[in-house]
Amino acid sequence: MILSKFEVKFYQRLEGFFQPHNFDLVLDQKQFRKATQNGFQNIIFSVSETQKEFWIEVNFGVRHEFIEQIAQQFLNNARGYRPSANTLVISIGKFQDLKYFRFKVSDDEELNTILEEVKSFFEDIGFGFLDDVNNLLKIDDILNDSPTKPCRFVYNQVHRCFKGLIAAKLTDNSNFATISNIYRHFLLKNGTDDDLLNYERLVSFLHHYNAN
Template sequence: MILSNFEVKFFQQLEAFFKEYSFGLLIEQKQFRKATQNGFQNVIFSITEAQKEYWIEVNFGIRDEFIEQLAQQFLHTFNVRGNRSSANTLVISFGKFQNLKYFRFRITDDESLHITLEEIRQFFKQWGFNFLEEAASLHKIDDLLNDMPAKPCRYLYNQIHRCFKGVIAAKLTDNNSFTTITNIYRNFLLKNANDEELLNFERLISFLHFYNPN
């Protein structure tokens, strides 16, 4: 992957800040990542250029290795091994986290770049890093995915994947609403998923019924 001069400059100017919080730069994947006991936390940047302007979208989230290892066995949309090993369990954008619709940073000159970098640093110091630490907890994952199962989850873009990961989290936390959650997700998939996804969901549920996390 060839990065533009702007992208290299952008990541270099954030590298020292994220390093203070134990996040290493994975420049090929355009993200900073911190290993955790059960997976990782990451901050992902999407940078596009249009008419001498740069637009930057920031996403951040976590991966729970056990949930992903199990979920990816039933999610055949991830056919590339690299995608499977780096898939997020939870991910949300900078804008959505703050209820800012379709938010992206706009860079037109050095001054707007400086302002953007500082805003990113301040956001993660005040809110972002705390959220990532909390979200690494299995019970927090269960809460964020399954608190309102009948409504879209703001912490995952793919709502079909949410159903698979949600029931796994509910099983692992011994959620008393596991059966209700399962039925709600099944009804959602009946309306939105293809036949293979429906079959794989039922296979996952059958597996979880006999699975004992202890």
């Protein structure tokens, strides 16, 4: 992994802010991560360079270990990615209903401004949101409250079907059967044959699954 001088400086400038909140820098994955009882919370940075400008996208979310341990058995993710997969993830821009939003840095003054904006966002909203959704019932609500509509907290809507169904099972959601059929219909229209086959395997697995 090769980091630009800008990225090194960027992460170093943020480390002193995130560490007191128990977020450690995971440099090889370009994120700050906080271990939780159920998995982790993380803030992920994507930096791209165009001429003399840097563009920064900030995503944040949570991983629920029980959901992911089941889901990753039925998804076609690379094995190396599975331990780091998020259950929920969203960008700062999308969270604030700002389409295609990224931070632009062209000089040190803009960098200082953006660092303060990132810090303020997490102090005012971000950390509270991460703590709020670090909860199985809340994850179930986010994934399954409107199962016929896209979920803004998951980028891959096919994966949402798998993780949403697992969350519904783990919380004994009374609408489990309805949710299962809605996601099956979605995959029939939008998924591959492999997606549908794996989904049916998951449904069968969950039918016999007992968390206790």
